[in-house]
Amino acid sequence: MSVLRDLATIVLVSAGAVFFLAGTAGLLRFPDPLTRLHALTKADNLGLGLMVIGLLPQAEGILAGLKLVVVWLLAQLAGASATRLVARAVRRQS
Amino acid sequence: MSEAALYGLCSAVLVGIGLYGTIVQPEPLRKILAFNILGSGTFLLFGVIARRGAAAGMGGDPVPQAMVITGLVVAFSATALAVALLLRLHGAADKADAAQTPRRLGGKASGC
Amino acid sequence: MSVGLALDAGLALLASVLALWVVVARQAFAAVVGFVAFGLVLSLAWVRLAAVDVSMTEAAIGSGVTGAVMLTAVTRLRRMRPVAAAERCGRWTRTISIAASGLVSAGLAALAFSPTDPAPTLAPQAAAALPELGVGNAITGTLLAYRSVDTLLEKIVLLLALAGIWSLARDSAWGARPAPPGSGRRDDTLTLLGQVLPPLGIVVGIYIVWVGADAPGGAFQGGAILAAMWILVLMARLADPPAVGRIGVRLAATIGPIVFLAIGFAGFALPGGFLSYPPGFAKPFIIVIEVALTFSIAVVLGLLVLGPPVRGTER
Numbered sequence A: 001m002s003v004l005r006d007l008a009t010i011v012l013v014s015a016g017a018v019f020f021l022a023g024t025a026g027l028l029r030f031p032d033p034l035t036r037l038h039a040l041t042k043a044d045n046l047g048l049g050l051m052v053i054g055l056l057p058q059a060e061g062i063l064a065g066l067k068l069v070v071v072w073l074l075a076q077l078a079g080a081s082a083t084r085l086v087a088r089a090v091r092r093q094s
Numbered sequence B: 001m002s003e004a005a006l007y008g009l010c011s012a013v014l015v016g017i018g019l020y021g022t023i024v025q026p027e028p029l030r031k032i033l034a035f036n037i038l039g040s041g042t043f044l045l046f047g048v049i050a051r052r053g054a055a056a057g058m059g060g061d062p063v064p065q066a067m068v069i070t071g072l073v074v075a076f077s078a079t080a081l082a083v084a085l086l087l088r089l090h091g092a093a094d095k096a097d098a099a100q101t102p103r104r105l106g107g108k109a110s111g112c
Numbered sequence C: 001m002s003v004g005l006a007l008d009a010g011l012a013l014l015a016s017v018l019a020l021w022v023v024v025a026r027q028a029f030a031a032v033v034g035f036v037a038f039g040l041v042l043s044l045a046w047v048r049l050a051a052v053d054v055s056m057t058e059a060a061i062g063s064g065v066t067g068a069v070m071l072t073a074v075t076r077l078r079r080m081r082p083v084a085a086a087e088r089c090g091r092w093t094r095t096i097s098i099a100a101s102g103l104v105s106a107g108l109a110a111l112a113f114s115p116t117d118p119a120p121t122l123a124p125q126a127a128a129a130l131p132e133l134g135v136g137n138a139i140t141g142t143l144l145a146y147r148s149v150d151t152l153l154e155k156i157v158l159l160l161a162l163a164g165i166w167s168l169a170r171d172s173a174w175g176a177r178p179a180p181p182g183s184g185r186r187d188d189t190l191t192l193l194g195q196v197l198p199p200l201g202i203v204v205g206i207y208i209v210w211v212g213a214d215a216p217g218g219a220f221q222g223g224a225i226l227a228a229m230w231i232l233v234l235m236a237r238l239a240d241p242p243a244v245g246r247i248g249v250r251l252a253a254t255i256g257p258i259v260f261l262a263i264g265f266a267g268f269a270l271p272g273g274f275l276s277y278p279p280g281f282a283k284p285f286i287i288v289i290e291v292a293l294t295f296s297i298a299v300v301l302g303l304l305v306l307g308p309p310v311r312g313t314e315r
Helices: A002-029 A033-059 A061-094 B003-024 B028-052 B062-100 C005-025 C028-048 C050-078 C091-113 C122-134 C138-146 C149-164 C188-211 C219-235 C247-269 C284-307
Strands: none
Touching: A002 A033, A033 A061, A061 C138, A061 C188, B003 B028, B003 C005, B003 C028, B003 C091, B028 B062, B028 C005, B028 C028, B028 C050, B028 C091, B062 C050, B062 C122, B062 C138, B062 C149, B062 C284, C028 C050, C050 C219, C050 C284, C122 C138, C122 C284, C138 C149, C138 C284, C149 C247, C149 C284, C188 C219, C188 C284, C219 C284, C247 C284
């Protein structure tokens, strides 16, 4: 049972890491601020989400797992708001 | 190489970079930034000393860690005061400029 | 080379590269952004050094609030006159500075590689005296019991910096409201953040102060989060900065040190003198001090970020 749990954690966290890698590659290679924002939201949404889901089997109880999910939701809120603010600033400048 | 030695090396590098930046940067705001890096390197050295003092079931010696927390807050208040002084200085300099001399071309805002 | 050591090497390298970026970046704005990222990488390094309280303080105060102050300064300075070219330093100054900094770094690195053996530590003494305080977190015990004079003086340093910043106001603006942070544009995203985040942030901040008695946390970290929520509300223009001449603002900023000093002077009635707690009854006093301290820290940190008062003579 714990082997299955560890395996699930490894697979999901690695998948999340792949999304983080993709987001970083996009941030470095895309030409435009708006396209770079698009790449960053992938890391925020799916990258962090897969990592949180992968860490849930390792949490020590329901409360700890809930805290992880709340961290993910807060990161999404902050990321989405910051993306919108930056995009508005970019559009205002151009 | 233990982790304490690795972070000790990192703190030495940070202190060197911060010192270089404080001396060489012409703009005061960049000097303040470099000074903060110098401070962070010093705090990291304290952290390495605390880590080496791990005993009695704790991961690190709590006394240097408490001193670093105090130091971080004091460094922030010094930074805030320095930045406020800088903004006031620039405000006063701009007003004196506009009052006395005609518009002259300033140099490019490049670093050293 | 274990996985932990590889992670440490990566963090140390990233921190050094970011520090170099802060010093050599061409634009001041890029340097400030690099500084905020540097602070976050450093807080990860603090976790690796088993100092979670310091990590939270670095993220909240060292990188968060300092970054806010720097960003405000960069945007205001951008409108002002650039540095004249004559102030750039020559090649000789640069070479000598590189040599001097390299010498200092080499000396510190030699210290890091030849540490004293056995390592000096106060952890056993700190852990031994914790049970009679009723506190589980050794760092909270150190900050509020063993070295409580340091914490009191640190709080007074914060107040001194605040007085220094307020004294930079123009005579006509003494006691007025500081300029609100941010650009002032009414933005619905910022309004949403300013309405959704502060309730959560206040709960999280109070929780961090409360749980700091037995787990990583404490008054400074919680106070910094509360200050950040206040600044967010001000930035979203959902409230106005208070006039700093009002007695309520000044009382809120000083209530922490006042309570601390009162309990300290009351300690003269006990053997042990200034700031000693009655044996076995220390925890209630520590909690009272922490509550007052958190409130004061939140108010003072927010006021430090806002800066000197600028508007007219309104009170």
